[in-house]
Amino acid sequence: MTDHHETAAIECVDVVKRFRAGDGWLTAVDGVSLRIDAGGMTALTGPSGSGKSTLLHLIGAIEKADSGSILVNDAEVTTLGRTGLTAYRRSIGFVFQRYHLIAALTALDNVIAPVLPYRTAYNKTARARELLATVGLAGREEALPARLSGGEQQRVAIARALMGSPRVLLADEPTGNLDSQSGDAVLDLLDDLRRDHRMTVLIATHERQVVERCDRVIRLRDGALAEASAGQDRPASQAHSVVPWQAP
Numbered sequence: 552m553t554d555h556h557e558t559a560a561i562e563c564v565d566v567v568k569r570f571r572a573g574d575g576w577l578t579a580v581d582g583v584s585l586r587i588d589a590g591g592m593t594a595l596t597g598p599s600g601s602g603k604s605t606l607l608h609l610i611g612a613i614e615k616a617d618s619g620s621i622l623v624n625d626a627e628v629t630t631l632g633r634t635g636l637t638a639y640r641r642s643i644g645f646v647f648q649r650y651h652l653i654a655a656l657t658a659l660d661n662v663i664a665p666v667l668p669y670r671t672a673y674n675k676t677a678r679a680r681e682l683l684a685t686v687g688l689a690g691r692e693e694a695l696p697a698r699l700s701g702g703e704q705q706r707v708a709i710a711r712a713l714m715g716s717p718r719v720l721l722a723d724e725p726t727g728n729l730d731s732q733s734g735d736a737v738l739d740l741l742d743d744l745r746r747d748h749r750m751t752v753l754i755a756t757h758e759r760q761v762v763e764r765c766d767r768v769i770r771l772r773d774g775a776l777a778e779a780s781a782g783q784d785r786p787a788s789q790a791h792s793v794v795p796w797q798a799p
């Protein structure tokens with residue numbers, strides 16, 4: 552594995568996460584080791600309760616692993632302190648099944664919301680408009696979430712996740728609430744973003760159509776790796792096509 556020609560964007564070694572369950576403990580992630588190359592679209596799949604969301608939360612530093620190592624773009628996530636965690640969470644993108652948009656805010660303000668407290672090198676409104684256009688929502692900037700379809704809301708959530716120019720985008724069942732056409736549009740978008748910005752996309756999903764769209768598949772069963780990838784990696788030329796991604 553060490554002579555691999557690609558740079559690993561995500562590398563997990565012996566990652567364990569337990570939760571309290573009644574009098575005992577439940578091991579949600581049970582010694583997972585994996586390596587995900589930069590620039591691909593990978594499916595993390597497995598039956599309900601197999602640990603997909605938990606693993607994604609650990610990689611995204613939404614939850615903390617009990618043991619093991621998680622390297623994302625060469626940064627060790629498990630030992631980050633408070634300040635480091637905030638910076639890390641801002642540096643990656645996270646997309647949720649239920650979009651998590653703020654109902655009282657327009658599409659534009661939802662995209663801006665996470666970076667509002669921070670100084671940014673870019674103009675927040677201009678960038679949010681640009682990203683809404685990227686996700687196909689030019690002209691819908693002032694719409695409230697309730698006026699948008701599920702697919703459109705998810706695209707707002709994706710635009711929001713892109714504000715910090717993430718090199719890694721984690722998506723937890725991003726098409727789980729969508730009909731197949733809207734789901735396909737969201738997957739097309741993720742794949743375009745991956746290619747145009749050389750982002751690494753990791754999608755937790757139990758949907759076969761989503762798995763089939765990914766170039767690599769990681770299967771979990773009972774919190775452990777069931778099988779790591781059948782798919783072929785993309786040709787290096789394609790994986791490395793670099794379009795400058797605006798500095799945060």
Ligand SMILES: Nc1ncnc2c1ncn2[C@@H]1O[C@H](COP(=O)(O)OP(=O)(O)OP(=O)(O)O)[C@@H](O)[C@H]1O
Binds near residue numbers: 571579599604757
């Ligand atoms: N916060 C928590 N507290 C206690 N147990 C939890 C918690 N989060 C997850 N679990 C348990 O950990 C195991 C893995 O859950 P996880 O949500 O990661 O699975 P999943 O593969 O994403 O499932 P699904 O496809 O149903 O979303 C399950 O048994 C779940 O009940």
